[in-house]
Amino acid sequence: MGAALREWLLRAADDELIIGHRHSEWTGFGPDIESDVALSSIAQEEIGHARLFYEMVCRVDGAGDPDRLAFGRPPGEFRHAVLVERPNADWGTSLLRLFLYEHFDRARLEVAAQSTYRPLADLAGALRREEKYHLLFGEAWVRRLGAATEESGERMRAALAAVWPDAMDLVEGTEADALLAQSGALPQTPEALRRAWTEGVAVVLAESRLPVPEVAPAAEGLRGRRGQHTVDLDALLGEMTSVRRLDPQARW
Amino acid sequence: MSDHTHTEDPERLAEFEARVAAGEQVETGEWMPGEYRQEALRLIQMHANSEIMGAMPEREWIPRAPTLSRKMALTAKVQDEVGHAQLLYRVAETLGRSRVQMIADLIEGRSKFHNVFHYPAETWADVAVIQVFVDGAAMQTQGALRSSSYAPYARVMKRICYEEDFHIRLGLDVYRTLADGTPRQRAMLQDAITRWWVPLLHFFGMPDRVSPHTEKMLRWRLKVKSNEELRQQFLRKFVPIIQEAGFTVPDPALRWDEASQRYAYAEPDWEELKRVGRNQGPKSAERLALRQDYHRRHRWVREAVERWGLLAA
Numbered sequence: 001m002g003a004a005l006r007e008w009l010l011r012a013a014d015d016e017l018i019i020g021h022r023h024s025e026w027t028g029f030g031p032d033i034e035s036d037v038a039l040s041s042i043a044q045e046e047i048g049h050a051r052l053f054y055e056m057v058c059r060v061d062g063a064g065d066p067d068r069l070a071f072g073r074p075p076g077e078f079r080h081a082v083l084v085e086r087p088n089a090d091w092g093t094s095l096l097r098l099f100l101y102e103h104f105d106r107a108r109l110e111v112a113a114q115s116t117y118r119p120l121a122d123l124a125g126a127l128r129r130e131e132k133y134h135l136l137f138g139e140a141w142v143r144r145l146g147a148a149t150e151e152s153g154e155r156m157r158a159a160l161a162a163v164w165p166d167a168m169d170l171v172e173g174t175e176a177d178a179l180l181a182q183s184g185a186l187p188q189t190p191e192a193l194r195r196a197w198t199e200g201v202a203v204v205l206a207e208s209r210l211p212v213p214e215v216a217p218a219a220e221g222l223r224g225r226r227g228q229h230t231v232d233l234d235a236l237l238g239e240m241t242s243v244r245r246l247d248p249q250a251r252w
Numbered sequence: 253m254s255d256h257t258h259t260e261d262p263e264r265l266a267e268f269e270a271r272v273a274a275g276e277q278v279e280t281g282e283w284m285p286g287e288y289r290q291e292a293l294r295l296i297q298m299h300a301n302s303e304i305m306g307a308m309p310e311r312e313w314i315p316r317a318p319t320l321s322r323k324m325a326l327t328a329k330v331q332d333e334v335g336h337a338q339l340l341y342r343v344a345e346t347l348g349r350s351r352v353q354m355i356a357d358l359i360e361g362r363s364k365f366h367n368v369f370h371y372p373a374e375t376w377a378d379v380a381v382i383q384v385f386v387d388g389a390a391m392q393t394q395g396a397l398r399s400s401s402y403a404p405y406a407r408v409m410k411r412i413c414y415e416e417d418f419h420i421r422l423g424l425d426v427y428r429t430l431a432d433g434t435p436r437q438r439a440m441l442q443d444a445i446t447r448w449w450v451p452l453l454h455f456f457g458m459p460d461r462v463s464p465h466t467e468k469m470l471r472w473r474l475k476v477k478s479n480e481e482l483r484q485q486f487l488r489k490f491v492p493i494i495q496e497a498g499f500t501v502p503d504p505a506l507r508w509d510e511a512s513q514r515y516a517y518a519e520p521d522w523e524e525l526k527r528v529g530r531n532q533g534p535k536s537a538e539r540l541a542l543r544q545d546y547h548r549r550h551r552w553v554r555e556a557v558e559r560w561g562l563l564a565a
Contacts, residue, residue, distance in 0.1 A: 017320075024314050024327045028307035031550035032557070033338040040331035044324045051320045067319045091553050148556035148563065155552060236315075243376045244318040250434045252318035252376075 001183055004176035005117060006060045007079060008186060010069075011225060012108065013053030014080035017070055018233075019101055020046030021240060022088055031091050035141075042098070042134050049127055056119060071244045075233045082224040083166040085233040092145050092152070093159040099138030100163065100201055104170045105131055107196040111188040120185075139204055146208030156210055164213045171197055172225045260285045272473055277403035280346040291474050292402050293347040300340035301358045302366035307333045308539050309373035310382055318376065325422050326379065332415050339412070343404045359543045361531050366390075368451050370533025377430055377437075377444035383423025385448060388490050389455045391416050392482045401473035424493075431497040438499075445494060446502045453517065454525040456483040487515040 023043035030036025054066035084101060088094045109131060112124035145152045173190030180186040205212055244252060265285055271278075278284055284292075311330045317323035341351045357363040368386050373379065394413050400406040430437045457479040460466050469475040477485075491508075494501055505518040527533065531540065 021315060021323075024323070027314060027327055027330050028304075028311040028334060029546045031553040033304075033334055033341075036334050037331055037338070040327055040334070044327050044331075047320060047324050047327070054320075070320055071318070091550060144560045145553070145556050148560040149552070151552050152556035152559075239315050243313075243316045247434055247436060250437060251429055251432075252322065 001179065001185065002060055004179040004183075005120075005185055006057055007174065007176040008180060009053050009057045009060065009120075011079040011081075012112075013050045013057060013069070014078045015084055015101070015105070016046045016053065017050035018078070018080045018236065019084040019098070020044070020050060021236065022084065022086075022094070023098070025088055026091075026094065038137060039098075042137065045130050045134070049130075052123060052127075056123065059119070071241050072248070075229050075237055076227045078224070078229060078233065078237075079227060080224055081166070081169040081172070082230060083163065083169055085224070085229060085236055086163070086166060087232055087235075089159070089162075090155070092141075092155050093163060095138055095141040095145070096156065096159050097163055097167075098134065099142045099204070100167045101170065102131060102135040102138050103200045104193075104197045106135055107193055107200065110196075111186055111193065115186055116184045142204060142210070143208045146205075146210045153209055156208070160205070160210050161213045169224050172223065174225050260287075269471065272401045273471070277401055277406060279403050287468075288472055288474070289347055291469065291472075292405070293344055293349060295474055296340055296344040296347070296402075296405055297349065297354055297357070298364050298366070300337050300344055300354065301363055302369060303333050303337035303340060304358070305365040305369040305539060305543075306386075307337075308542070309369065309371070309535075310379060312373055313376060313379050316376065317379075322426070329383065329419050329422065332419065336412050336415070339408045343402075343408050346404055355547070359540060359547055361540055364529060364531075367454050367525055367528045367533065368448075369539070370528045370531070370536045371448070371451050372535050374447070375440050375444060377440040378448070380423055380427040380430055380441060381444040381448045383419055384427050384493065385445075385452055385490055386455070387416050387419045387423060389452055389486050391420065392486045392489075393456070396476035396482065399473065399476055427493075428497070431499070442499050445499055449502050450520045450524070452486075453483065453520045454522075454528070456480070456486065458522055458525070484514050487517070491515065 020043045023039055023046065026036065027040040027043065028036065030039055050070065051066045054069045057069060058064040058066065081101075083097060086097070106128070109124045109128045112120055113128065115121045115124070142156070146156045147153060171190055171194035173193075177186070177190050181189050202212055264283060268278075268283065268285060268288075278288075307330045310326065310333075314323065314326050314330065317326045341354055344354060345351060354363070358365070368382075368389070373382060391413060394409050394416065398406055398409045398413060400409065427441070430441045459480045460478045466475070466478075470478070491501060491506070503518050505516065507516050508514075509516050528536070531537070
């Protein structure tokens with residue numbers, strides 16, 4: 001049980017850290033100052049949430065520290081979805097990814113809020129309040145860019161086709177899920193989570209004139225939940241840990 | 253907008269100058285000399301530009317910040333600078349130029365930004381030096397401008413100084429962590445201090461000549477203290493931070509003169525400052541090109557936002 005819970009917590013922590021990292025790369029380069037500032041706040045909150053989840057992992061382990069989990073693991077130990085490790089392409093793609101991720105995160109936190117593991121239920125309840133605004137931000141941008149001009153619509157449809165196969169990886173499960181569902185620690189299966197997520201995003205996408213592409217679930221090799229990642233993660237972690245690796249024993 | 257080459261009505265001008273001399277402030281929409289408006293706009297526009305360009309050296313280190321809390325703090329810090337640009341462009345707009353125009357002026361190289369943002373941030377220690385010393389230098393100027401005669405600018409300056417003070421504290425934490433760290437961390441910090449020294453002296457501008465223009469700027473309180481006064485104020489506060497941590501200021505001529513209560517220092521190469529002022533600094537072209545590139549890449553987003561505004565209206 002402990003191992004399955006740990007795995008679930010790492011997924012959440014890694015998702016939040018890696019998407020927060022990607023969002024933070026926009027700081028200073030948004031399409032206008034107001035959106036720049038808003039996305040930057042979201043980035044900070046995601047990284048903050050990652051730290052809270054890493055702290056919980058340390059509690060389950062009975063040792064360790066969040067920075068070591070974030071900066072000291074090889075790529076194969078990360079459990080985030082491949083979707084969040086992809087480099088930022090254009091603003092539209094980043095905001096579409098944000099929207100798809102936030103819908104999933106909302107569904108996930110709803111389940112976590114019912115967890116029999118009390119610290120997780122409490123944390124999920126608190127995080128849902130912040131995440132609500134992230135979702136509103138993402139939805140507003142998807143609606144706007146999907147339907148505003150012919151060019152923005154075309155670009156967003158192309159973006160959706162590009163990210164959709166990766167997005168399937170969000171709702172992939174592992175053996176841990178069955179254990180957690182049985183025990184009541186996280187009373188939902190990946191299939192139910194996938195349904196909740198798909199239904200959630202489909203409505204907004206349809207209203208934004210962005211038809212859901214027809215693709216098979218998770219293309220071969222996209223198994224972030226099992227620690228199988230792309231070279232994009234190698235590059236991301238290579239950069240993210242570069243200062244710390246100068247002297248991993250030093251205080252920074 | 254009135255043209256400053258026009259001769260102002262001497263009575264109105266005298267009345268305006270008397271008000272400013274008495275410590276009163278000017279609000280948007282009140283009468284002001286054309287030249288005052290133009291100078292205030294130039295000053296505030298350059299300040300706004302500097303905030304947005306000032307985000308660039310530090311943002312490069314967000315993806316590499318070495319702990320989770322440093323990553324959050326640095327993102328928040330750069331976000332504050334972007335937010336300051338928003339506040340300042342809004343103040344500049346009250347003087348008659350649109351933000352769209354000012355952004356175009358900036359990225360096409362027609363307006364200026366502060367010298368320090370034309371230099372590279374080469375290592376993580378540069379983040380510490382920028383947050384402590386560059387922000388510390390800016391604090392001297394901005395602190396003085398809290399009593400600027402242009403009221404909207406003075407108000408925004410109060411808020412900005414409050415946030416900058418917090419940045420300096422955060423910066424000091426990064427600085428002290430490196431200063432108390434390994435020999436390698438200390439060497440990195442010394443290297444950054446050495447590279448930033450001249451740009452920091454340059455920050456306050458050339459020693460003021462007593463020109464009629466400078467006199468007028470001081471009389472109108474668009475400038476509150478002289479360049480040298482601000483530079484000395486900075487040196488008094490920040491040289492000890494370098495020396496007390498056992499680091500060296502790269503100027504053998506630097507010494508405290510008890511009699512005049514001033515630091516003596518070797519004159520930096522002022523030609524370098526002039527080159528930087530013409531956007532010919534080490535990073536000027538690259539950073540402006542990067543801004544232009546993003547501006548182009550966001551064209552379709554701006555068009556969509558504008559169109560959406562029309563659709564929603």
